[in-house]
Amino acid sequence: MPIVLKCHSGLGPTVTGTALVARDNFSARYDLDRLQGTFSRPAHKLYGQSYVDRILVLQTAKGGVASAWMLREMAARGMAPKGIIFDRTNTILAQGAAFAELAMVDRFEAGDPTTLIRTGDELRIEPDKGLVTILNRD
Protein backbone atom coordinates (compact mmCIF):
# COMPACT_ATOMS: atom_id res chain seq x y z
CA MET A 1 0.00 0.00 0.00
CA PRO A 2 1.48 3.33 -0.99
CA ILE A 3 1.64 5.98 1.76
CA VAL A 4 -1.18 8.52 1.51
CA LEU A 5 -0.76 11.91 3.19
CA LYS A 6 -3.80 14.14 3.80
CA CYS A 7 -3.44 17.89 3.47
CA HIS A 8 -5.55 21.02 2.88
CA SER A 9 -7.10 21.18 -0.58
CA GLY A 10 -4.68 22.89 -2.93
CA LEU A 11 -4.23 24.53 -6.31
CA GLY A 12 -3.57 23.32 -9.85
CA PRO A 13 -3.83 19.92 -11.58
CA THR A 14 -3.06 16.38 -10.42
CA VAL A 15 0.60 15.61 -11.17
CA THR A 16 3.14 12.85 -10.57
CA GLY A 17 6.89 13.35 -10.25
CA THR A 18 10.08 12.86 -8.27
CA ALA A 19 10.56 14.64 -4.96
CA LEU A 20 13.40 17.05 -4.15
CA VAL A 21 13.22 17.70 -0.41
CA ALA A 22 14.95 20.15 1.92
CA ARG A 23 14.32 21.57 5.37
CA ASP A 24 14.63 25.05 3.91
CA ASN A 25 12.41 27.73 2.40
CA PHE A 26 11.61 29.02 -1.09
CA SER A 27 11.54 32.22 -3.09
CA ALA A 28 11.77 32.23 -6.88
CA ARG A 29 13.50 35.61 -6.78
CA TYR A 30 15.96 35.05 -3.94
CA ASP A 31 16.90 31.42 -4.42
CA LEU A 32 16.87 30.53 -8.12
CA ASP A 33 18.82 31.00 -11.30
CA ARG A 34 15.68 30.82 -13.42
CA LEU A 35 17.60 30.68 -16.72
CA GLN A 36 19.70 27.65 -15.67
CA GLY A 37 16.87 26.06 -13.66
CA THR A 38 18.95 25.66 -10.50
CA PHE A 39 19.01 26.86 -6.91
CA SER A 40 21.57 29.69 -6.92
CA ARG A 41 21.61 31.21 -3.44
CA PRO A 42 24.73 29.73 -1.82
CA ALA A 43 23.11 29.44 1.62
CA HIS A 44 20.18 27.36 0.28
CA LYS A 45 20.27 23.65 1.13
CA LEU A 46 19.50 22.76 -2.51
CA TYR A 47 22.26 25.05 -3.86
CA GLY A 48 23.39 23.93 -7.31
CA GLN A 49 20.58 21.40 -7.81
CA SER A 50 18.11 21.52 -10.71
CA TYR A 51 14.46 22.01 -9.81
CA VAL A 52 13.10 21.58 -13.34
CA ASP A 53 10.24 19.00 -13.50
CA ARG A 54 10.81 17.98 -9.86
CA ILE A 55 8.24 18.18 -7.08
CA LEU A 56 9.80 20.49 -4.51
CA VAL A 57 9.09 19.73 -0.84
CA LEU A 58 10.05 22.65 1.40
CA GLN A 59 9.08 24.24 4.68
CA THR A 60 7.73 27.68 3.84
CA ALA A 61 7.63 30.40 1.20
CA LYS A 62 9.83 33.42 1.88
CA GLY A 63 9.57 37.12 1.15
CA GLY A 64 9.49 38.43 -2.39
CA VAL A 65 6.31 39.27 -4.22
CA ALA A 66 7.88 38.55 -7.60
CA SER A 67 7.46 34.79 -7.30
CA ALA A 68 3.78 35.29 -8.14
CA TRP A 69 4.69 36.20 -11.75
CA MET A 70 7.78 34.04 -11.98
CA LEU A 71 6.17 30.60 -11.70
CA ARG A 72 4.07 31.20 -14.82
CA GLU A 73 7.01 32.68 -16.70
CA MET A 74 9.13 29.65 -15.73
CA ALA A 75 6.35 27.29 -16.85
CA ALA A 76 6.06 29.09 -20.20
CA ARG A 77 9.75 28.33 -20.85
CA GLY A 78 9.45 24.70 -19.67
CA MET A 79 11.74 25.48 -16.70
CA ALA A 80 9.31 25.11 -13.80
CA PRO A 81 8.99 22.53 -11.06
CA LYS A 82 6.12 20.06 -11.57
CA GLY A 83 4.63 20.98 -8.23
CA ILE A 84 5.49 22.45 -4.86
CA ILE A 85 4.64 21.00 -1.46
CA PHE A 86 5.06 23.24 1.57
CA ASP A 87 4.61 22.70 5.26
CA ARG A 88 2.92 26.12 5.17
CA THR A 89 2.98 28.49 2.21
CA ASN A 90 2.67 32.25 2.27
CA THR A 91 0.16 34.08 0.11
CA ILE A 92 2.53 34.90 -2.73
CA LEU A 93 3.40 31.36 -3.74
CA ALA A 94 -0.25 30.31 -3.51
CA GLN A 95 -1.24 33.22 -5.76
CA GLY A 96 1.64 32.32 -8.10
CA ALA A 97 0.53 28.69 -8.30
CA ALA A 98 -3.04 29.81 -9.07
CA PHE A 99 -1.76 32.11 -11.83
CA ALA A 100 0.62 29.48 -13.27
CA GLU A 101 -1.84 26.57 -12.84
CA LEU A 102 0.92 24.75 -10.96
CA ALA A 103 0.13 22.03 -8.41
CA MET A 104 0.61 23.26 -4.84
CA VAL A 105 -0.51 21.89 -1.46
CA ASP A 106 0.32 22.57 2.21
CA ARG A 107 -1.00 22.05 5.78
CA PHE A 108 -0.53 18.27 6.29
CA GLU A 109 -2.40 16.36 8.99
CA ALA A 110 0.69 14.24 9.82
CA GLY A 111 3.02 17.24 10.24
CA ASP A 112 5.93 18.73 8.32
CA PRO A 113 6.14 17.09 4.85
CA THR A 114 9.91 17.65 4.69
CA THR A 115 10.18 14.96 7.40
CA LEU A 116 7.58 12.66 5.77
CA ILE A 117 8.86 12.71 2.18
CA ARG A 118 12.41 11.88 0.99
CA THR A 119 14.35 13.10 -2.01
CA GLY A 120 13.81 10.60 -4.81
CA ASP A 121 10.33 9.52 -3.69
CA GLU A 122 7.82 9.17 -6.51
CA LEU A 123 4.82 11.35 -5.63
CA ARG A 124 1.30 11.97 -6.86
CA ILE A 125 -0.31 15.27 -5.81
CA GLU A 126 -4.12 15.52 -6.04
CA PRO A 127 -4.76 19.15 -5.05
CA ASP A 128 -8.56 19.02 -5.38
CA LYS A 129 -8.75 16.09 -2.93
CA GLY A 130 -6.01 17.36 -0.63
CA LEU A 131 -3.92 14.19 -1.05
CA VAL A 132 -0.25 13.39 -1.66
CA THR A 133 0.66 9.75 -2.32
CA ILE A 134 4.18 8.36 -1.95
CA LEU A 135 4.08 5.71 -4.68
CA ASN A 136 7.40 3.92 -4.08
CA ARG A 137 7.13 3.16 -0.35
CA ASP A 138 4.71 1.32 1.94
Added chain:
Amino acid sequence: MRLTDEEKAILAGEAGPARRWAIRHQIAVGQFFDAPDFVPVGQAHIMADTESLGEAGVAWLEALAALSEPERRVRVPTITDPRGLDFATYKRLRQTDAMAAIEARAIAAFEALGVLMTNTCINYQTVLPPVRGEHLAMGDTGVVIYSNSVQGARSNFEGGPSALAAGLTGRTPRYGYHIDAHRVGSRHFEVRHRPRDLADWGALGGIVGKATNSYWEVPVLSGLDSPPNSDELKHFGTALASFGSVALFHMPGITPEAATLADAFPGRPAPQAVPVGPSDFEAFYAGYAASGDRVDVVVFGAPQLSLIEMQRLAGLMDGRRIHPDTSLIVTTSPEIKFAADRMGLTASIEAAGGIVASGVCFYQSYAREMAEANGWQRLLTNSAKLVNIIAGYGYKPTLASMEACIDSAVAGKVV
Protein backbone atom coordinates in the same frame (compact mmCIF):
# COMPACT_ATOMS: atom_id res chain seq x y z
CA MET B 1 -16.95 31.41 -0.83
CA ARG B 2 -20.14 33.41 -0.43
CA LEU B 3 -20.59 35.64 -3.49
CA THR B 4 -22.79 38.73 -3.87
CA ASP B 5 -25.02 39.09 -6.92
CA GLU B 6 -22.46 41.46 -8.42
CA GLU B 7 -19.64 38.95 -7.88
CA LYS B 8 -21.75 36.18 -9.43
CA ALA B 9 -22.31 38.40 -12.46
CA ILE B 10 -18.57 39.07 -12.80
CA LEU B 11 -17.94 35.31 -12.56
CA ALA B 12 -20.54 34.73 -15.27
CA GLY B 13 -18.57 37.03 -17.57
CA GLU B 14 -21.03 39.92 -17.59
CA ALA B 15 -18.21 42.41 -16.87
CA GLY B 16 -15.96 41.00 -19.59
CA PRO B 17 -13.15 38.45 -19.77
CA ALA B 18 -10.55 40.41 -17.76
CA ARG B 19 -12.79 40.70 -14.71
CA ARG B 20 -13.94 37.09 -15.13
CA TRP B 21 -10.27 35.95 -15.08
CA ALA B 22 -9.67 38.19 -12.06
CA ILE B 23 -12.50 36.84 -9.94
CA ARG B 24 -11.75 33.22 -10.88
CA HIS B 25 -8.16 33.75 -9.77
CA GLN B 26 -9.32 35.39 -6.56
CA ILE B 27 -11.79 32.60 -5.78
CA ALA B 28 -9.05 29.95 -6.27
CA VAL B 29 -6.76 31.80 -3.86
CA GLY B 30 -9.60 32.59 -1.46
CA GLN B 31 -10.67 28.93 -1.26
CA PHE B 32 -7.07 27.86 -0.67
CA PHE B 33 -6.96 30.16 2.38
CA ASP B 34 -10.56 29.44 3.53
CA ALA B 35 -11.80 33.00 2.84
CA PRO B 36 -15.53 33.26 3.69
CA ASP B 37 -16.20 36.11 1.23
CA PHE B 38 -14.72 39.18 -0.48
CA VAL B 39 -13.89 42.57 1.07
CA PRO B 40 -13.83 45.85 -0.92
CA VAL B 41 -10.37 47.47 -1.18
CA GLY B 42 -9.41 51.16 -1.32
CA GLN B 43 -6.25 50.76 -3.41
CA ALA B 44 -4.25 48.13 -5.25
CA HIS B 45 -0.45 48.22 -5.72
CA ILE B 46 1.14 46.01 -8.39
CA MET B 47 4.63 44.57 -8.33
CA ALA B 48 5.31 43.86 -11.98
CA ASP B 49 8.87 44.57 -13.04
CA THR B 50 9.73 43.13 -16.43
CA GLU B 51 12.43 40.83 -15.06
CA SER B 52 9.72 38.93 -13.20
CA LEU B 53 7.06 39.29 -15.89
CA GLY B 54 9.25 38.01 -18.70
CA GLU B 55 7.90 37.75 -22.24
CA ALA B 56 5.07 35.48 -21.01
CA GLY B 57 3.86 38.02 -18.46
CA VAL B 58 4.08 41.01 -20.78
CA ALA B 59 2.21 39.20 -23.56
CA TRP B 60 -0.48 38.26 -21.04
CA LEU B 61 -0.85 41.92 -19.98
CA GLU B 62 -1.01 43.02 -23.62
CA ALA B 63 -3.91 40.64 -24.22
CA LEU B 64 -5.84 42.30 -21.37
CA ALA B 65 -4.90 45.74 -22.72
CA ALA B 66 -6.39 44.83 -26.12
CA LEU B 67 -9.90 44.49 -24.64
CA SER B 68 -12.44 47.28 -24.96
CA GLU B 69 -12.06 50.19 -22.55
CA PRO B 70 -15.04 49.31 -20.29
CA GLU B 71 -13.74 45.75 -20.03
CA ARG B 72 -10.13 46.54 -19.21
CA ARG B 73 -10.03 49.56 -16.84
CA VAL B 74 -9.33 49.01 -13.14
CA ARG B 75 -12.14 49.92 -10.72
CA VAL B 76 -10.12 51.26 -7.75
CA PRO B 77 -6.93 53.39 -7.70
CA THR B 78 -4.19 51.00 -8.81
CA ILE B 79 -0.53 51.99 -8.61
CA THR B 80 2.81 50.33 -9.40
CA ASP B 81 5.92 49.16 -7.59
CA PRO B 82 9.40 49.95 -9.07
CA ARG B 83 10.01 49.06 -12.72
CA GLY B 84 12.68 46.97 -14.42
CA LEU B 85 14.70 49.97 -15.60
CA ASP B 86 14.85 53.76 -15.71
CA PHE B 87 14.95 55.02 -19.32
CA ALA B 88 17.19 57.93 -18.21
CA THR B 89 19.93 55.75 -16.67
CA TYR B 90 19.78 52.31 -18.27
CA LYS B 91 22.63 52.84 -20.74
CA ARG B 92 24.94 54.06 -17.95
CA LEU B 93 24.12 50.90 -15.99
CA ARG B 94 24.73 48.75 -19.11
CA GLN B 95 21.18 47.48 -19.24
CA THR B 96 20.15 46.63 -22.79
CA ASP B 97 17.84 48.09 -25.44
CA ALA B 98 15.94 44.79 -25.38
CA MET B 99 15.23 45.32 -21.65
CA ALA B 100 14.06 48.88 -22.40
CA ALA B 101 11.82 47.63 -25.21
CA ILE B 102 9.99 45.05 -23.08
CA GLU B 103 9.70 47.64 -20.31
CA ALA B 104 8.00 50.07 -22.70
CA ARG B 105 5.53 47.36 -23.75
CA ALA B 106 4.63 46.60 -20.13
CA ILE B 107 4.10 50.28 -19.34
CA ALA B 108 1.86 50.77 -22.38
CA ALA B 109 -0.25 47.78 -21.32
CA PHE B 110 -0.63 48.98 -17.74
CA GLU B 111 -1.57 52.48 -18.90
CA ALA B 112 -4.27 51.01 -21.11
CA LEU B 113 -5.67 49.27 -18.01
CA GLY B 114 -5.90 52.62 -16.20
CA VAL B 115 -3.03 51.84 -13.82
CA LEU B 116 -1.11 54.85 -12.43
CA MET B 117 2.62 54.36 -13.05
CA THR B 118 3.87 55.52 -9.66
CA ASN B 119 6.81 53.05 -9.81
CA THR B 120 7.44 53.18 -6.11
CA CYS B 121 7.83 50.98 -3.05
CA ILE B 122 7.46 53.98 -0.69
CA ASN B 123 3.93 54.91 -1.73
CA TYR B 124 2.98 54.96 1.98
CA GLN B 125 5.30 57.99 2.29
CA THR B 126 4.67 59.62 -1.07
CA VAL B 127 1.38 58.71 -2.83
CA LEU B 128 -1.75 58.07 -0.72
CA PRO B 129 -0.87 56.85 2.79
CA PRO B 130 -3.04 53.97 4.03
CA VAL B 131 -5.45 54.60 6.90
CA ARG B 132 -6.18 52.47 9.97
CA GLY B 133 -8.79 49.82 9.20
CA GLU B 134 -8.63 50.40 5.43
CA HIS B 135 -8.62 47.19 3.38
CA LEU B 136 -5.99 47.20 0.62
CA ALA B 137 -4.40 44.90 -1.95
CA MET B 138 -0.75 45.88 -1.71
CA GLY B 139 2.11 44.26 -3.58
CA ASP B 140 5.71 44.62 -2.30
CA THR B 141 6.27 43.04 1.08
CA GLY B 142 7.75 46.27 2.48
CA VAL B 143 4.62 48.21 1.55
CA VAL B 144 2.37 45.60 3.13
CA ILE B 145 4.23 45.40 6.43
CA TYR B 146 4.40 49.20 6.77
CA SER B 147 0.72 49.68 5.84
CA ASN B 148 -0.39 46.96 8.26
CA SER B 149 1.89 47.71 11.17
CA VAL B 150 2.57 51.45 11.20
CA GLN B 151 -0.67 52.65 9.61
CA GLY B 152 -3.04 49.95 10.85
CA ALA B 153 -4.40 49.16 7.39
CA ARG B 154 -5.24 45.61 6.27
CA SER B 155 -3.48 43.83 3.44
CA ASN B 156 -1.94 40.48 2.61
CA PHE B 157 1.13 40.18 0.42
CA GLU B 158 -0.60 40.45 -2.96
CA GLY B 159 1.56 39.27 -5.83
CA GLY B 160 1.28 41.10 -9.15
CA PRO B 161 -1.50 38.98 -10.70
CA SER B 162 -3.55 39.10 -7.48
CA ALA B 163 -3.10 42.87 -7.02
CA LEU B 164 -4.16 43.44 -10.62
CA ALA B 165 -7.15 41.16 -10.06
CA ALA B 166 -8.08 43.30 -7.04
CA GLY B 167 -7.79 46.45 -9.14
CA LEU B 168 -10.10 44.92 -11.77
CA THR B 169 -12.75 43.68 -9.32
CA GLY B 170 -12.32 46.34 -6.59
CA ARG B 171 -12.13 43.65 -3.90
CA THR B 172 -9.98 40.85 -2.50
CA PRO B 173 -10.70 37.56 -0.71
CA ARG B 174 -11.07 38.07 3.06
CA TYR B 175 -8.28 35.96 4.60
CA GLY B 176 -5.04 36.46 6.52
CA TYR B 177 -4.44 40.04 7.69
CA HIS B 178 -7.94 41.23 6.71
CA ILE B 179 -9.22 39.25 9.71
CA ASP B 180 -8.93 40.42 13.36
CA ALA B 181 -7.92 36.99 14.67
CA HIS B 182 -4.73 36.98 12.58
CA ARG B 183 -3.59 40.42 13.76
CA VAL B 184 -2.72 39.55 17.36
CA GLY B 185 0.85 39.10 18.55
CA SER B 186 2.31 35.59 18.50
CA ARG B 187 6.03 36.16 19.25
CA HIS B 188 7.70 38.54 21.73
CA PHE B 189 11.12 40.21 21.38
CA GLU B 190 12.70 42.73 23.74
CA VAL B 191 15.02 45.25 22.09
CA ARG B 192 18.00 45.79 24.44
CA HIS B 193 20.13 47.73 21.98
CA ARG B 194 18.46 50.67 20.27
CA PRO B 195 19.48 50.86 16.61
CA ARG B 196 21.64 53.92 15.83
CA ASP B 197 21.07 54.33 12.11
CA LEU B 198 19.06 52.97 9.19
CA ALA B 199 21.38 49.99 8.64
CA ASP B 200 20.91 49.07 12.31
CA TRP B 201 17.13 49.29 12.00
CA GLY B 202 17.36 46.96 9.00
CA ALA B 203 19.62 44.64 10.97
CA LEU B 204 17.02 44.52 13.76
CA GLY B 205 14.41 43.58 11.15
CA GLY B 206 16.74 40.87 9.85
CA ILE B 207 17.41 39.45 13.32
CA VAL B 208 13.71 39.34 14.24
CA GLY B 209 12.77 38.10 10.77
CA LYS B 210 15.18 35.15 10.86
CA ALA B 211 13.87 34.21 14.31
CA THR B 212 10.21 34.56 13.28
CA ASN B 213 10.41 33.03 9.81
CA SER B 214 6.72 32.75 8.93
CA TYR B 215 4.07 34.77 7.14
CA TRP B 216 1.59 33.68 9.78
CA GLU B 217 3.50 34.87 12.87
CA VAL B 218 3.16 38.41 14.30
CA PRO B 219 6.25 39.58 16.24
CA VAL B 220 5.82 42.12 19.03
CA LEU B 221 8.82 44.30 19.95
CA SER B 222 9.00 45.77 23.42
CA GLY B 223 11.82 47.80 24.95
CA LEU B 224 11.72 50.84 22.66
CA ASP B 225 11.25 53.96 24.78
CA SER B 226 10.50 56.39 21.93
CA PRO B 227 9.15 56.06 18.39
CA PRO B 228 11.43 55.43 15.44
CA ASN B 229 10.79 57.79 12.50
CA SER B 230 9.19 56.73 9.22
CA ASP B 231 12.49 55.93 7.46
CA GLU B 232 13.67 53.87 10.43
CA LEU B 233 10.42 51.89 10.48
CA LYS B 234 10.67 51.54 6.70
CA HIS B 235 14.11 49.88 6.92
CA PHE B 236 13.06 47.76 9.90
CA GLY B 237 9.85 46.57 8.25
CA THR B 238 11.29 45.81 4.82
CA ALA B 239 14.07 43.73 6.37
CA LEU B 240 11.62 41.93 8.67
CA ALA B 241 9.42 41.10 5.67
CA SER B 242 12.38 40.07 3.53
CA PHE B 243 14.15 37.83 6.07
CA GLY B 244 11.04 36.41 7.71
CA SER B 245 8.17 36.73 5.21
CA VAL B 246 6.47 38.69 8.01
CA ALA B 247 3.50 40.97 7.12
CA LEU B 248 2.63 42.57 10.48
CA PHE B 249 4.44 43.60 13.68
CA HIS B 250 3.45 45.56 16.76
CA MET B 251 5.52 47.94 18.88
CA PRO B 252 3.49 48.61 22.04
CA GLY B 253 2.97 52.32 22.65
CA ILE B 254 4.17 53.13 19.11
CA THR B 255 2.13 51.29 16.49
CA PRO B 256 -1.64 51.87 16.42
CA GLU B 257 -3.08 48.44 17.23
CA ALA B 258 -1.09 47.90 20.46
CA ALA B 259 -1.25 50.77 22.94
CA THR B 260 0.24 48.42 25.55
CA LEU B 261 2.01 45.08 25.62
CA ALA B 262 -1.22 43.52 26.92
CA ASP B 263 -3.10 44.85 23.87
CA ALA B 264 -0.67 43.01 21.61
CA PHE B 265 -1.52 39.66 23.25
CA PRO B 266 -5.25 39.88 23.99
CA GLY B 267 -6.68 37.17 26.24
CA ARG B 268 -3.36 35.72 27.37
CA PRO B 269 -0.21 36.81 29.19
CA ALA B 270 2.60 38.15 27.01
CA PRO B 271 5.02 35.30 26.24
CA GLN B 272 8.55 35.38 27.64
CA ALA B 273 10.56 37.85 25.53
CA VAL B 274 13.50 36.81 23.38
CA PRO B 275 16.17 39.48 24.07
CA VAL B 276 17.89 41.21 21.13
CA GLY B 277 21.15 42.75 22.30
CA PRO B 278 24.46 44.14 20.98
CA SER B 279 25.92 40.69 20.31
CA ASP B 280 23.00 39.85 17.99
CA PHE B 281 23.72 42.98 15.95
CA GLU B 282 27.46 42.20 15.86
CA ALA B 283 26.76 38.68 14.63
CA PHE B 284 24.35 39.97 11.98
CA TYR B 285 26.91 42.40 10.54
CA ALA B 286 29.69 39.81 10.81
CA GLY B 287 27.73 37.54 8.46
CA TYR B 288 28.35 40.05 5.65
CA ALA B 289 31.73 41.53 6.69
CA ALA B 290 34.45 42.13 4.09
CA SER B 291 36.90 44.65 5.52
CA GLY B 292 39.61 45.67 3.05
CA ASP B 293 37.88 44.13 0.01
CA ARG B 294 37.64 46.16 -3.19
CA VAL B 295 34.13 47.65 -3.58
CA ASP B 296 32.58 47.29 -7.02
CA VAL B 297 29.22 48.91 -6.42
CA VAL B 298 27.56 50.86 -3.61
CA VAL B 299 23.75 50.86 -3.65
CA PHE B 300 21.27 52.99 -1.75
CA GLY B 301 17.75 51.61 -2.24
CA ALA B 302 15.53 48.68 -1.25
CA PRO B 303 13.43 50.52 -0.23
CA GLN B 304 13.65 53.66 -2.38
CA LEU B 305 15.02 56.71 -0.57
CA SER B 306 12.81 59.36 0.99
CA LEU B 307 13.57 63.03 0.42
CA ILE B 308 15.17 63.14 3.88
CA GLU B 309 17.52 60.25 3.03
CA MET B 310 18.35 61.96 -0.28
CA GLN B 311 19.30 65.12 1.62
CA ARG B 312 21.54 63.21 4.06
CA LEU B 313 23.23 61.34 1.24
CA ALA B 314 23.79 64.51 -0.80
CA GLY B 315 25.30 66.17 2.28
CA LEU B 316 27.69 63.28 2.86
CA MET B 317 28.78 63.21 -0.80
CA ASP B 318 29.04 66.97 -1.35
CA GLY B 319 32.54 67.94 -2.50
CA ARG B 320 33.82 64.32 -2.52
CA ARG B 321 34.64 62.02 -5.44
CA ILE B 322 33.74 58.34 -5.83
CA HIS B 323 36.71 56.06 -6.67
CA PRO B 324 36.97 55.53 -10.47
CA ASP B 325 36.66 51.73 -10.10
CA THR B 326 33.53 51.94 -7.93
CA SER B 327 29.96 52.66 -9.04
CA LEU B 328 27.45 54.30 -6.72
CA ILE B 329 23.73 53.99 -7.44
CA VAL B 330 20.86 55.69 -5.62
CA THR B 331 17.25 54.64 -6.29
CA THR B 332 14.20 56.67 -5.46
CA SER B 333 10.65 57.25 -6.63
CA PRO B 334 9.85 59.54 -9.57
CA GLU B 335 8.19 62.10 -7.26
CA ILE B 336 11.16 62.23 -4.89
CA LYS B 337 13.54 62.43 -7.85
CA PHE B 338 11.73 65.53 -9.14
CA ALA B 339 11.98 67.09 -5.68
CA ALA B 340 15.67 66.14 -5.37
CA ASP B 341 16.38 67.65 -8.79
CA ARG B 342 14.58 70.87 -7.85
CA MET B 343 16.43 71.15 -4.53
CA GLY B 344 19.89 70.50 -5.94
CA LEU B 345 20.33 67.13 -4.19
CA THR B 346 20.65 65.08 -7.40
CA ALA B 347 23.33 67.49 -8.64
CA SER B 348 25.41 67.01 -5.46
CA ILE B 349 25.23 63.22 -5.71
CA GLU B 350 26.00 63.12 -9.45
CA ALA B 351 28.85 65.67 -9.13
CA ALA B 352 30.52 63.19 -6.76
CA GLY B 353 30.15 60.46 -9.38
CA GLY B 354 26.91 58.82 -8.23
CA ILE B 355 23.96 57.83 -10.43
CA VAL B 356 20.43 58.70 -9.26
CA ALA B 357 17.89 56.34 -10.85
CA SER B 358 14.17 56.88 -10.50
CA GLY B 359 11.26 54.45 -10.50
CA VAL B 360 13.54 51.45 -9.91
CA CYS B 361 14.91 49.71 -6.80
CA PHE B 362 18.11 47.96 -8.08
CA TYR B 363 17.33 44.32 -7.27
CA GLN B 364 14.20 44.38 -9.45
CA SER B 365 16.14 45.62 -12.46
CA TYR B 366 18.12 42.73 -13.94
CA ALA B 367 20.69 42.66 -11.14
CA ARG B 368 22.41 39.54 -12.49
CA GLU B 369 22.80 40.98 -15.99
CA MET B 370 24.09 44.30 -14.55
CA ALA B 371 26.67 42.41 -12.48
CA GLU B 372 27.90 40.53 -15.55
CA ALA B 373 27.95 43.59 -17.83
CA ASN B 374 29.75 45.80 -15.30
CA GLY B 375 32.01 43.19 -13.66
CA TRP B 376 30.40 43.78 -10.25
CA GLN B 377 30.73 41.38 -7.37
CA ARG B 378 31.32 43.11 -4.01
CA LEU B 379 28.27 45.24 -3.21
CA LEU B 380 28.03 47.60 -0.25
CA THR B 381 24.72 48.98 1.00
CA ASN B 382 22.96 50.25 4.11
CA SER B 383 19.90 48.14 3.20
CA ALA B 384 19.55 44.89 5.16
CA LYS B 385 16.84 43.82 2.71
CA LEU B 386 19.26 44.16 -0.19
CA VAL B 387 22.02 42.09 1.44
CA ASN B 388 19.44 39.35 1.98
CA ILE B 389 18.24 39.31 -1.62
CA ILE B 390 21.25 40.06 -3.74
CA ALA B 391 23.51 37.07 -2.99
CA GLY B 392 21.12 34.97 -5.09
CA TYR B 393 22.07 37.17 -8.06
CA GLY B 394 25.78 36.39 -7.73
CA TYR B 395 26.86 39.39 -5.62
CA LYS B 396 28.89 39.39 -2.39
CA PRO B 397 26.99 41.87 -0.21
CA THR B 398 28.16 43.83 2.82
CA LEU B 399 25.99 45.88 5.19
CA ALA B 400 27.29 49.19 6.54
CA SER B 401 26.04 52.59 7.62
CA MET B 402 25.37 55.30 5.03
CA GLU B 403 28.55 57.11 6.18
CA ALA B 404 30.71 53.98 5.92
CA CYS B 405 29.23 53.21 2.48
CA ILE B 406 30.25 56.67 1.22
CA ASP B 407 33.72 56.44 2.79
CA SER B 408 34.20 53.05 1.14
CA ALA B 409 32.94 54.32 -2.22
CA VAL B 410 35.51 57.13 -2.09
CA ALA B 411 38.31 54.76 -1.03
CA GLY B 412 37.30 52.05 -3.53
CA LYS B 413 37.48 49.42 -0.78
CA VAL B 414 35.55 48.43 2.36
CA VAL B 415 36.79 50.71 5.15
